[in-house]
Amino acid sequence: MDQFVIQGGTALAGEVTISGAKNAALPILFAALLADGESHFSNVPQLRDIGTTEALLKTLGAGIKWQGDVLHVDGSSVDKVLAPYELVKQMRASVLALGPLLARFGEAQVSLPGGCAIGARPVDIHIRGLERMGAVITVDNGYINAQVDGCLQGAEIYMEMVSVGATENLLMAATLAEGTTILENAAREPEIVNLADCLIAMGAKIKGAGTSRIEVQGVEKLNGCEHKILPDRIETGTFLVAAAMANGEVLCKNTDHLCLEPVLDKLRAANAIVEVNDDSIYLDMRGRNLTAVNIKTMPHPGFPTDMQAQFTALNVVAQGNATITETIFENRFMHVPELQRMGANIRLEGNTAICGDTDKLSGAQVMATDLRASASLILTGIVACGETIVDRIYHVDRGYQRIENKLSKLGAKIKRRHN
Ligand SMILES: CC(=O)N[C@H]1[C@@H](OP(=O)(O)OP(=O)(O)OC[C@H]2O[C@@H](n3ccc(=O)[nH]c3=O)[C@H](O)[C@@H]2O)O[C@H](CO)[C@@H](O)[C@@H]1O
Numbered sequence: 001m002d003q004f005v006i007q008g009g010t011a012l013a014g015e016v017t018i019s020g021a022k023n024a025a026l027p028i029l030f031a032a033l034l035a036d037g038e039s040h041f042s043n044v045p046q047l048r049d050i051g052t053t054e055a056l057l058k059t060l061g062a063g064i065k066w067q068g069d070v071l072h073v074d075g076s077s078v079d080k081v082l083a084p085y086e087l088v089k090q091m092r093a094s095v096l097a098l099g100p101l102l103a104r105f106g107e108a109q110v111s112l113p114g115g116c117a118i119g120a121r122p123v124d125i126h127i128r129g130l131e132r133m134g135a136v137i138t139v140d141n142g143y144i145n146a147q148v149d150g151c152l153q154g155a156e157i158y159m160e161m162v163s164v165g166a167t168e169n170l171l172m173a174a175t176l177a178e179g180t181t182i183l184e185n186a187a188r189e190p191e192i193v194n195l196a197d198c199l200i201a202m203g204a205k206i207k208g209a210g211t212s213r214i215e216v217q218g219v220e221k222l223n224g225c226e227h228k229i230l231p232d233r234i235e236t237g238t239f240l241v242a243a244a245m246a247n248g249e250v251l252c253k254n255t256d257h258l259c260l261e262p263v264l265d266k267l268r269a270a271n272a273i274v275e276v277n278d279d280s281i282y283l284d285m286r287g288r289n290l291t292a293v294n295i296k297t298m299p300h301p302g303f304p305t306d307m308q309a310q311f312t313a314l315n316v317v318a319q320g321n322a323t324i325t326e327t328i329f330e331n332r333f334m335h336v337p338e339l340q341r342m343g344a345n346i347r348l349e350g351n352t353a354i355c356g357d358t359d360k361l362s363g364a365q366v367m368a369t370d371l372r373a374s375a376s377l378i379l380t381g382i383v384a385c386g387e388t389i390v391d392r393i394y395h396v397d398r399g400y401q402r403i404e405n406k407l408s409k410l411g412a413k414i415k416r417r418h419n
Pocket residue numbers: 022023024026092093119120121122123124125126127161162163164165166187305306328329330
């Protein structure tokens with residue numbers, strides 16, 4: 001298994017080009033299953049999760065071809081409706097095959113994704129919503145078996161929790177349903193807007209994406225389209241936090257500050273200078289004292305849970321006391337014991353991490369447990385004294401495109417070691 005070996009204590013400065021967003025690309029690639037034609041997606045990041053999605057789409061019969069950062073996905077050849085456990089277990093987002101397959105073919109068998117390190121992550125809201133649209137769903141032997149007589153029917157669906165994945169699955173299913181579907185209490189993430197824009201380019205009729213009430217008028221057929229994946233706001237946030245922790249400066253290019261306001265607001269509160277342009281964000285922390293900030297994760301437009309671990313690391317380095325409260329996932333503090341092994345002054349009380357002043361951070365051998373936890377360990381390794389070894393970095397590769405190359409360009413001493 002690969003490891004990262006980091007020599008701490010280097011300054012960070014320079015430019016980084018942000019890749020397309022994993023969390024936009026994944027649902028959009030699954031949306032290609034709805035189209036009877038070829039779609040061309042640009043700004044697709046090169047990630048392990050994208051590779052898993054490619055493998056799953058191919059298993060279902062889709063044609064796949066890369067050209068630079070453009071992925072061509074031909075949905076016209078899809079002829080299977082089974083998403084097997086071997087692929088779904090590698091990536092929870094595989095459950096996003098369910099809505100498109102059921103809507104287009106009237107049946108789908110998708111392995112239950114199961115939980116992961118950050119929480120149990122059930123899919124009950126996805127299932128209940130599809131049932132409201134007329135699907136008959138059973139769960140047997142670890143598989144969701146869904147069928148519908150004829151086609152899905154438009155319905156008014158109130159989702160009891162704000163769920164990004166359920167909103168995406170139901171939005172995709174509704175595009176080919178008969179009649180109108182209303183999704184109430186929908187998630188409002190920018191990735192949902194990007195998905196809706198893609199579906200609209202395929203011929204879907206959607207209003208209200210980005211608000212908590214989405215209206216979809218079903219159509220008979222969707223076609224292939226051309227669509228650009230939006231920049232990764234979480235990758236952007238991670239590099240901004242890295243520069244802030246290292247008292248450095250960074251220009252993140254090919255990104256969008258409008259999706260990142262809750263994060264930029266906290267970076268300013270932490271005493272960073274943050275300047276935004278149309279497609280770039282500059283952060284300068286040189287000669288300034290980093291101040292700890294209170295964080296509470298919330299659905300968009302609140303502070304994103306996917307930036308929680310990185311801000312926990314920031315608070316470890318910053319001056320002062322602050323709390324980090326996680327409200328989305330019940331177990332998203334696996335990075336805390338690892339940060340404590342590096343000397344971090346943090347204590348956990350329920351769903352809150354209490355961060356105090358840390359005397360000294362020392363490099364250590366630490367274990368990545370999930371994607372963003374891994375990022376927090378890397379950032380801490382860059383500012384700690386001595387050598388840090390991060391194990392199980394396949395978690396990082398799920399969602400950051402060659403993070404070691406981008407950090408090295410900024411001056412970090414980080415190397416991938418193949419074991
Ligand atoms: C691929 C992708 O886009 N992943 C993102 C997506 O995950 P994902 O779509 O899985 O996250 P959800 O928004 O669905 O989860 C939010 C909360 O709702 C719960 N829930 C969800 C569905 C359901 O049927 N029942 C239920 O109880 C979950 O367990 C969790 O506690 O949104 C999360 C929240 O912003 C992000 O952290 C993930 O990076």
